[in-house]
Amino acid sequence: GEDRYPSRVATKATITDRKDPVVYGRAGDGPLSESELRFYQDNGYLSFDGLLSADDLAACLNELQRLRTDDAVKASPEAVIEPESRELRSVFSIHKSSALLRRLCGHPRLVAIARQLLGSEVYIHQSRINYKGGFRGKEFYWHSDFETWHVEDGVPAMRMVSCSIALTPNTSHNGPLMIVPGSHQRYVSCVGETPDDNYKSSLKRQEVGVPDDASLTQLVDEFGIAAPIGPAGSVTFFECNAMHGSNSNITPMPRSNLFVVYNSVENKPVAPFCGLEPRPNFIAEREDFTPAAELAKDR
Amino acid sequence: GEDRYPSRVATKATITDRKDPVVYGRAGDGPLSESELRFYQDNGYLSFDGLLSADDLAACLNELQRLRTDDAVKASPEAVIEPESRELRSVFSIHKSSALLRRLCGHPRLVAIARQLLGSEVYIHQSRINYKGGFRGKEFYWHSDFETWHVEDGVPAMRMVSCSIALTPNTSHNGPLMIVPGSHQRYVSCVGETPDDNYKSSLKRQEVGVPDDASLTQLVDEFGIAAPIGPAGSVTFFECNAMHGSNSNITPMPRSNLFVVYNSVENKPVAPFCGLEPRPNFIAEREDFTPAAELAKDR
Numbered sequence: 164g165e166d167r168y169p170s171r172v173a174t175k176a177t178i179t180d181r182k183d184p185v186v187y188g189r190a191g192d193g194p195l196s197e198s199e200l201r202f203y204q205d206n207g208y209l210s211f212d213g214l215l216s217a218d219d220l221a222a223c224l225n226e227l228q229r230l231r232t233d234d235a236v237k238a239s240p241e242a243v244i245e246p247e248s249r250e251l252r253s254v255f256s257i258h259k260s261s262a263l264l265r266r267l268c269g270h271p272r273l274v275a276i277a278r279q280l281l282g283s284e285v286y287i288h289q290s291r292i293n294y295k296g297g298f299r300g301k302e303f304y305w306h307s308d309f310e311t312w313h314v315e316d317g318v319p320a321m322r323m324v325s326c327s328i329a330l331t332p333n334t335s336h337n338g339p340l341m342i343v344p345g346s347h348q349r350y351v352s353c354v355g356e357t358p359d360d361n362y363k364s365s366l367k368r369q370e371v372g373v374p375d376d377a378s379l380t381q382l383v384d385e386f387g388i389a390a391p392i393g394p395a396g397s398v399t400f401f402e403c404n405a406m407h408g409s410n411s412n413i414t415p416m417p418r419s420n421l422f423v424v425y426n427s428v429e430n431k432p433v434a435p436f437c438g439l440e441p442r443p444n445f446i447a448e449r450e451d452f453t454p455a456a457e458l459a460k461d462r
Numbered sequence: 463g464e465d466r467y468p469s470r471v472a473t474k475a476t477i478t479d480r481k482d483p484v485v486y487g488r489a490g491d492g493p494l495s496e497s498e499l500r501f502y503q504d505n506g507y508l509s510f511d512g513l514l515s516a517d518d519l520a521a522c523l524n525e526l527q528r529l530r531t532d533d534a535v536k537a538s539p540e541a542v543i544e545p546e547s548r549e550l551r552s553v554f555s556i557h558k559s560s561a562l563l564r565r566l567c568g569h570p571r572l573v574a575i576a577r578q579l580l581g582s583e584v585y586i587h588q589s590r591i592n593y594k595g596g597f598r599g600k601e602f603y604w605h606s607d608f609e610t611w612h613v614e615d616g617v618p619a620m621r622m623v624s625c626s627i628a629l630t631p632n633t634s635h636n637g638p639l640m641i642v643p644g645s646h647q648r649y650v651s652c653v654g655e656t657p658d659d660n661y662k663s664s665l666k667r668q669e670v671g672v673p674d675d676a677s678l679t680q681l682v683d684e685f686g687i688a689a690p691i692g693p694a695g696s697v698t699f700f701e702c703n704a705m706h707g708s709n710s711n712i713t714p715m716p717r718s719n720l721f722v723v724y725n726s727v728e729n730k731p732v733a734p735f736c737g738l739e740p741r742p743n744f745i746a747e748r749e750d751f752t753p754a755a756e757l758a759k760d761r
Contacts, residue, residue: 302710335634380714411601411710415679
């Protein structure tokens with residue numbers, strides 16, 4: 164199809180306007196109020212404390228510990244290991260490897276919000292745990308998720324939403340998510356060609372598909388930086404094109420979160436716009452479009 | 463002399479009590495009030511907005527830019543370069559290389575506070591600029607400055623105070639100084655022997671003389687974390703043995719500060735307790751004990 168958001172093809176970065184709606188549904192379509200939808204429309208994110216119960220959370224933390232100490236998980240292709248410390252940085256596709264986390268990814272409250280924002284049935288494009296341990300937790304440099312999902316995965320339009328569930332407290336000290344609120348209204352094309360198998364290094368440290376210094380400065384000058392913090396169990400939805408990142412974490416408190424990406428079933432991936440082979444399904448789903456709500460059902 | 467604070471000599475870390483006073487002067491001896499002295503006694507730091515005038519600050523920023531773009535500075539032994547980005551991380555001994563910064567290090571308000579805290583005349587043990595640029599500013603891992611100044615420089619007692627002057631705004635987003643308030647009352651001995659010429663790598667990334675994970679966890683569990691933030695021109699004094707560090711800075715806003723360390727003239731360095739050659743004078747003064755107040759006078 165037509166590439167409405169070209170990136171990594173020019174020698175100079177550009178900032179252009181978004182070509183897609185931000186909110187696809189309406190206030191009556193789900194749990195979000197008119198003013199919540201407007202906040203998301205304007206800022207590109209929405210945060211909630213206590214969307215999940217203490218029981219949900221405790222079960223999730225147990226599961227996290229189990230996965231963390233499982234050598235088979237650490238050796239699997241779904242695991243991303245920190246180059247220096249050899250610690251677990253991320254585990255992908257946890258909605259396929261853990262029954263408990265599958266149910267969480269299909270949690271009715273989360274899915275209802277995603278469906279309302281995207282105005283359609285939704286499926287899971289990606290899920291992961293980011294550990295970001297204490298002491299030596301590394302930064303995630305600024306990026307728009309959509310840029311990668313478009314270029315490397317072939318997702319055509321901005322009709323996706325990410326949901327970050329805090330599994331530990333997110334404070335201003337332990338490298339919380341930072342978002343440039345409003346940046347989802349711009350598209351920053353990036354410089355540099357995509358290498359083959361880029362994901363093998365980019366998931367450790369992203370170097371292609373990140374904004375140049377001048378574009379980032381322009382966005383932050385215009386919009387500032389927001390860093391939603393909250394207790395374990397707090398949930399932040401953020402628009403797929405919102406510019407975001409996080410600093411390192413030298414505190415002893417890990418900043419672990421579960422990250423699940425909902426895509427509209429009307430926005431299924433086509434061939435990657437970079438012209439390379441698509442990334443594996445455990446990073447970017449292209450076969451299983453099961454409605455996310457189904458995952459909450461035991462099987 | 464006797465080593466009252468041994469470190470890097472045992473295979474296991476220990477946390478022991480401080481053996482020295484925290485505040486050596488009294489309320490009548492200088493600008494700090496009884497309650498400010500008590501805050502410093504309890505927390506190991508004190509922060510002030512607007513201790514410096516806008517003119518002081520503007521001149522200082524100009525000087526910073528000049529030093530930053532001076533190739534001779536970058537090539538000098540006093541400069542510390544980031545291994546990856548090749549950007550300037552720190553410049554040492556700026557009270558000797560810049561007349562303007564020398565006057566700032568001898569600023570009557572700063573020196574009066576240092577003299578009051580240390581209860582004697584003071585001289586400058588070390589001065590430096592830390593650039594911590596935007597985008598790729600790296601973390602400074604947790605450490606007690608005193609541990610290094612004692613082991614590697616031979617400073618006998620905890621009778622020093624560091625003063626960090628913000629040259630750019632310090633926000634919660636751009637990797638501000640984090641302090642464990644109260645940690646100055648404990649001494650964490652570190653594991654690992656000091657290598658020869660340790661400073662050549664430790665100033666880029668400290669790996670010896672940092673607390674082990676268990677000791678740091680214990681301190682933070684007991685005391686928590688404080689991160690004094692403030693506009694450009696704000697000043698934080700912190701006790702030489704306060705455990706502190708800072709996260710990385712991926713925001714476009716640099717977090718530059720000028721750092722000057724006052725030592726009591728009654729606490730001059732002896733031979734380093736690690737038994738190695740002392741570090742160079744531009745990192746740890748051992749010859750020039752000029753009272754800091756003299757530096758404010760033009761020469």
